[in-house]
Amino acid sequence: MRLYAVVAAGGFRRYATYRVATLAGVFTNTVFGFIMAYTYIALWDERPHLGGYDMSQALTYVWLGQALLMTCAMMGGGFEDELMERIRTGDIAVDLYRPADLQLWWMAGDLGRAAFHLLGRGIVPMVLGALAFDLALPGSPWTWLAFLVSVALGVVVSFAVRFLVALSAFWLMDGAGAMQIAWLAGLFFSGMLLPLNLFPGVLGDVARALPWSSLLQVPADVFLGTYAGWDLAGAYAFQAGWAVVLLLAGRLLQSVATRRVVVQGG
Amino acid sequence: MAEVGVEGVVGAEPGIAFAERSRLVEGVRAYGLIVAMWLRSTMAYRASFVMTAVGNFVATGFDFVTIMLMFTHVDVLGGYTLPEIALLYGASATAFGLADLVLGSMDRVGRRVRDGTLDTLLVRPVPVLAQVAADRFALRRLGRITQGLLVLGYALVVLDIEWTPLKVAMLPMMVLSGAAVFGAVFVVGAAFQFYAQDASEVQNAFTYGGTTLLQYPPSVFAKDLVRGVTFVVPLAFVSWLPALYVLGRDYPLDLPRWVAFLPPLVAVGCWVVAGLAWRVGLRAYRSTGS
Numbered sequence: 001m002r003l004y005a006v007v008a009a010g011g012f013r014r015y016a017t018y019r020v021a022t023l024a025g026v027f028t029n030t031v032f033g034f035i036m037a038y039t040y041i042a043l044w045d046e047r048p049h050l051g052g053y054d055m056s057q058a059l060t061y062v063w064l065g066q067a068l069l070m071t072c073a074m075m076g077g078g079f080e081d082e083l084m085e086r087i088r089t090g091d092i093a094v095d096l097y098r099p100a101d102l103q104l105w106w107m108a109g110d111l112g113r114a115a116f117h118l119l120g121r122g123i124v125p126m127v128l129g130a131l132a133f134d135l136a137l138p139g140s141p142w143t144w145l146a147f148l149v150s151v152a153l154g155v156v157v158s159f160a161v162r163f164l165v166a167l168s169a170f171w172l173m174d175g176a177g178a179m180q181i182a183w184l185a186g187l188f189f190s191g192m193l194l195p196l197n198l199f200p201g202v203l204g205d206v207a208r209a210l211p212w213s214s215l216l217q218v219p220a221d222v223f224l225g226t227y228a229g230w231d232l233a234g235a236y237a238f239q240a241g242w243a244v245v246l247l248l249a250g251r252l253l254q255s256v257a258t259r260r261v262v263v264q265g266g
Numbered sequence: 267m268a269e270v271g272v273e274g275v276v277g278a279e280p281g282i283a284f285a286e287r288s289r290l291v292e293g294v295r296a297y298g299l300i301v302a303m304w305l306r307s308t309m310a311y312r313a314s315f316v317m318t319a320v321g322n323f324v325a326t327g328f329d330f331v332t333i334m335l336m337f338t339h340v341d342v343l344g345g346y347t348l349p350e351i352a353l354l355y356g357a358s359a360t361a362f363g364l365a366d367l368v369l370g371s372m373d374r375v376g377r378r379v380r381d382g383t384l385d386t387l388l389v390r391p392v393p394v395l396a397q398v399a400a401d402r403f404a405l406r407r408l409g410r411i412t413q414g415l416l417v418l419g420y421a422l423v424v425l426d427i428e429w430t431p432l433k434v435a436m437l438p439m440m441v442l443s444g445a446a447v448f449g450a451v452f453v454v455g456a457a458f459q460f461y462a463q464d465a466s467e468v469q470n471a472f473t474y475g476g477t478t479l480l481q482y483p484p485s486v487f488a489k490d491l492v493r494g495v496t497f498v499v500p501l502a503f504v505s506w507l508p509a510l511y512v513l514g515r516d517y518p519l520d521l522p523r524w525v526a527f528l529p530p531l532v533a534v535g536c537w538v539v540a541g542l543a544w545r546v547g548l549r550a551y552r553s554t555g556s
Contacts, residue, residue, distance in 0.1 A: 024465035031471040034491065035479050039336075039343075042486040046340040177317025184325050193332040200338050 003100060004108035011112025015120070022120045029066040029125040036062045037133055051197030056136040057224050058195075063129030064220045065192050067122035071114050071151065072158045072215040074190045076183040079110050083166040084175045096258055103250055107159050114155040136224060143225055146232060150219040153239035157214040160246030161186070167250065170257040185210075191217035211242040293396035300400035308405060315406060322409030326363075329481065330355060330417050344486035349424040350513055351483060356418025357437075357505040358480035361444025362473070363411035368445075369452040371401045373466040376459035385553050395544060398456065425513075433512045436526070443529035444504035448473060450536035451499070457540070457547030476501045484510075484518040492518045503532040 015022075037059050044055045053061065069075065083106060086092045095102060129135060138144055165182040169175040187193060189212035196207045196217045207213060218235050221227060227235045308315050333355065337348045346354075375398055378384040387397045427433065455469030462468070476499070484492050484506050496502040496519060503525075510517055511526035 018464055020462055021464040021467065024462070024467040028467045028471040028475065031475045032478070035475060035482075035487075038487045038491070039482050042344045042482070043336055043340060046343065050339055172314070174311045174314045177314040177321065180318050180321035180325070184321060184328065187325075188328050188331075193328060194335050198335060198339065200335070 004104055007100075007105060007108035008112035008115075011109035012116045013112075014109075015113050015116040025070065025121050026124045029069065029121060030128050033063050033066040033125055033129050034132070036065070037129070051195050052226075053195070053197070053224070054136075056134045059129070059133045060135040060137070060224060061195055061220050063126050063133075063135060064223055065216055066125045066129070067118075068151065068154070068216055068219065069192065070117040070121045072154045072190070072219075073110075073114070073162065074158070074183070074186045074192050074212075074215055076162065076179055076186070078113055078159075078162060079106050080162045080166040080175075080179060083163075084169040084179070087166070087169040088173060088175075102254060102258075103163060103247070106163060107156070110159045110162075111155060114158075118151065138223060138225060143223065146227075147219060147223040150222040150235065150239065153236060153243060154215045154219050156243040157211050157239060157246060158186070160243055160250055161211060163250045164246065164253060167253045167257055170260060186212055186215065189213065190215040191220070195220070211246060214239040214242055289393055293393040296392040297396040297400045300397060301403040304400065304403040305405060318404075319406040319409045322406045323413050324409075326359060326410040326413045329359070329478070330413070333481070344483045346483040346485070346515075349421050350515075351481070352417050352421035353425060353513065354483060354505050354509050355481040356414050356416075356421050357440055357444065357509050358477050359414030360411055360418055361414075361441050361504055362448050362477040363407065363414050364441070364445035365448035365452060366410060366473075367404075367407040369399050369449045370407055371403065372398055372452045372456035373459075373469055374398070374401055375456040376463045376466045379460060379463050379551065382553060384551065388551075394548060395453070427512060428514075436508050436512050440505060440508035440529055443533040446533035447500065447504050447529070447536050448476070450533070450540035451476065451501075453537075453540040454543045457543040460547035460551050472499060476504075480505045489519070496521075500532050500536065503529045 040058045040062055041055065044050055044053075044058050048055065050058070070077065083092075086095060095105070098105070130137065138147070161182060165178050166175065168178045172178060189196075189207050189210050191207075191213060192215075196204060196213055198204075199207050208217065218239055222232065222235060330352075333343075333351060334348070336343060341347070343351060375384070378387070378398075378401075384394075387394050390397065422437075451472050452469070455466070455472065458468065459466060476495070479487070479491075479495065480501060484502070492502070502518070507517060507521070507526045508529055511523070517523075517525070
């Protein structure tokens with residue numbers, strides 16, 4: 001356990017080193033936040049209470065999306081590049097010798113990364129958004145806490161998906177295509193481009209049932225106070241359920257893949 | 267677009283026009299050779315190429331899908347109908363796609379400065395800009411252009427425009443000038459990375475952010491934002507002003523009608539600035555020494 005805490009701290013520190021890059025990222029998130037906020041204003045002007053959100057809730061949704069984009073790695077950009085490269089070059093054999101679990105090792109590092117991105121790239125855009133627009137910020141500290149729990153679950157789901165994608169490199173060698181498809185799905189089905197409440201009919205039902213809705217739609221709804229009591233428990237169960245299923249799938253794929261490596265002689 | 271750019275620089279310094287001319291030819295030739303090399307290398311993993319090209323098409327397509335999803339709830343957005351927005355979108359996406367295809371790898375300059383591999387480019391007898399621009403040339407970016415052209419085509423079929431020769435000429439003019447303006451933004455962004463080495467994301471705010479902004483009508487945005495992208499970073503000339511002329515709609519900020527014909531001039535101006543920025547940036551480069 002202590003080992004993984006150290007790895008997580010390492011993940012945090014590693015991203016904390018890139019100060020200028022973080023500033024640049026904050027700038028970009030803020031610019032996109034402004035562009036999206038104005039398009040949402042145009043949309044909600046036309047149809048108030050669209051998707052069950054009022055204007056300030058819709059604007060809050062925009063800025064939450066910018067704040068969580070890197071935290072939940074909706075467009076990728078975490079450990080998966082590196083893990084894929086290690087699989088391609090065969091360095092993965094060294095990792096497998098280590099007295100640490102491969103999946104837990106990378107997850108610990110990714111949680112550290114997510115924690116840094118929440119602080120480094122989440123807070124400032126959110127504050128700037130709140131200064132420029134009338135946002136619906138929760139009054140109760142419990143809502144903030146409930147939101148953080150939901151974000152944490154979202155990060156684990158995001159990790160589990162990206163771990164599966166990275167392991168595909170055992171079979172594909174060049175995993176760029178698989179990675180791109182993963183981030184496309186992440187971007188669209190997380191609700192980053194448009195809240196999933198606005199997706200029509202079956203598309204909406206499917207989108208809300210897929211794991212990616214755990215990355216933004218669910219945490220945002222927790223933040224906006226949509227869930228209370230058992231509904232909140234249900235939202236958590238949805239996220240945790242996907243986390244468990246995907247982590248188990250990753251574990252299964254990992255054991256199949258490692259056996260393959262051994263058969264090939266590393 | 268690279269050609270337009272170097273010519274812009276020639277115009278700025280007429281005294282060395284002859285030497286510059288041969289450097290221009292040399293640069294374009296080098297660009298072509300490096301591009302051909304990357305094409306061969308990409309084709310080594312054909313399945314991956316197909317996946318990323320399709321991915322590129324779908325990724326950019328999601329932007330328009332988002333707008334279509336918005337229009338399942340409303341009839342107009344900022345006073346504009348879906349086909350009208352499709353025209354703005356198609357023009358901006360195609361222009362950006364062209365710039366991205368030719369110069370989209372420029373955001374790797376920062377990484378090269380950091381890890382010292384820029385030195386390798388400096389010692390080669392080939393213009394650095396050409397080498398950097400062709401670096402990791404990615405043909406998969408055709409996906410974005412295809413998507414933009416499809417949306418543009420849809421708009422032109424559905425819209426009921428009273429065509430005049432000027433309006434017809436406006437379409438290729440706005441796409442090509444727009445691509446040149448975006449290309450200049452890529453070069454300025456790359457030049458900026460000589461100073462701020464790991465700040466390549468700032469560039470995304472202007473390039474990807476710019477094209478996202480232009481996909482919506484100006485009436486959606488606050489006046490100050492529209493002023494900024496008209497007079498400071500002249501993105502409004504990429505699609506808004508010429509497209510609004512084609513659509514016969516009012517311009518933002520009460521601009522006069524003739525500004526719709528300025529994009530080629532604006533593009534040349536942008537490249538003069540970009541060429542100077544690149545030179546200043548390159549001169550400020552100090553190797554890591556590693």
